[in-house]
Amino acid sequence: MGFTLLYLALVILFPLSTLFWKSAALGPSGFWQAVSAPRVVASYKLTFGASLVAAAINGVFGLIVTWVLVRYRFPGRRLMDALVDFPFALPTAVAGITLTTLYAPNGWLGAPLERLGIKVAFTPLGITLALTFIGLPFVVRTLQPVLEGLDPEVEEAAFSLGASRLQTIARVVMPALVPAWITGIALAFARALGEYGSVVFIAGNMPMKTEITPLLIVTKLEQYDYAGATAIAAVTLLASFVMLLSINRLQAWSARLGSAE
């Protein structure tokens, strides 16, 4: 008990509190200037937008992948199931250089896309792609247990009452999945907001254009602008807190729905 609290305080709370101590040193107007400079705002927009699109892509394909993994039997299913966690297990720096090499103008996938006039590496599209990669397991792993726990009898009942398969899925299956689905999307989004390793290589890192917020923090740190870095970090941290709280709420909702059945 005491050990837990002490360890928690030393390793987590104490380090995090310095963030606020340091950004308080800027004063309100200095803080506002640091967090609302055009370059910083451009990075928020890019990070937020790319994370949102990536989370949406994972929402759609994650749902399909989960459905297929849980409901259908086909060769290679177990392998695919195990591979879904690959983005969790692969160090982000490796993911970063791999995706960049693949989608660079001379890469395996980048070259054919380039001929079609689509540039991926060093553009916001590349950033979105990297964020989709690292967010992929969240939707699948959150949805999977819920879909597995769904009683097929309910679907059979709907069918015998005259519902078509599509109606059954839309009116019976989906409502049970929605809380977990949204939770998964929110988790992928939250992860994408703070992601660094897998994005820095493919991003191109041009200020105002392809510079994500975590990179901007690192750049400021490397220039010894600790106060500026801290202020931006405080904003990011606040966004993470909001996400964390909403996700907790979503999970509580999901649990309530599960127990109501």
Add this chain to the structure above:
Amino acid sequence: MSTRATREPAGVRLTLIATALAFLGLFLVVPLVSVFAQALEKGWAAYLDALREPMALSALKLTLLTAAIAVPLNLVFGVAAAWAIAKFDFPGKNALVTLIDLPFGVSPVISGMVFILLFGRQGLLGPWAEAHGLKLVFSVPGLVLATLFVTFPFVARELIPLMQSAGTEEEEAARVLGASGFQIFRRVTLPSIKWGLLYGVILCNARAMGEFGAVSVVSGHIRGKTNTLPLHVEILYNEYNFQAAFAVASLLAFLALVTLVAKSAVEWRAAAERTAHAEDPRVD
């Protein structure tokens, strides 16, 4: 019941399977294959040379050292925290659970940054550390601290739900029968959490060895001194030494594959044990 009730038409099924496989293939299989293909682009000799190079070896050693410190510490903490949360009631318990999850919600960059703010030259404890001859940023202890921070939740998170659902009855029974605290832990608690524990350790280790963002911020990139494998990959890549970068990266990708296999094996064993329990009423 007819299968029509719970199955889609064959055409829909095939389309969905094809879509899922195409998505997973494009996002998971192609990158995985390409790591090894790029690493071996110039043949096995060049591949082995990149791994035998002194800087790569020292990065490998540092990565192993970091994991060897961070994993056991967070293992002990994880068990203690899960124990405290599952077996005792106290005010602020929910807040504690949220706090444990915190490093997952924080950008790795910020996780690294807080240690610079704390122990750096202008940091809160910087002057104190310097006066005591401690160098905690741009140094190995800094790397270990940052790794400790980011890998902190893995074990605790796996164990809390397990221990909560197991309840306290069995431990209480053991106590009544005269078992000591350690005996209770080893003979009653540990068997019920062992797979979760192993699972948490596997994930914790993978993250400890692969962490990039947090470690990159505190390391200061001193070659041969504060370079872990992921940082070494970055340096090689930024020097346009792509083949060597991918050779080292392939080690980490291999580690990721081992992690996946170990994880699946643990899941499989745990599930097998659960069904054995459920089928055989004598067990328990």
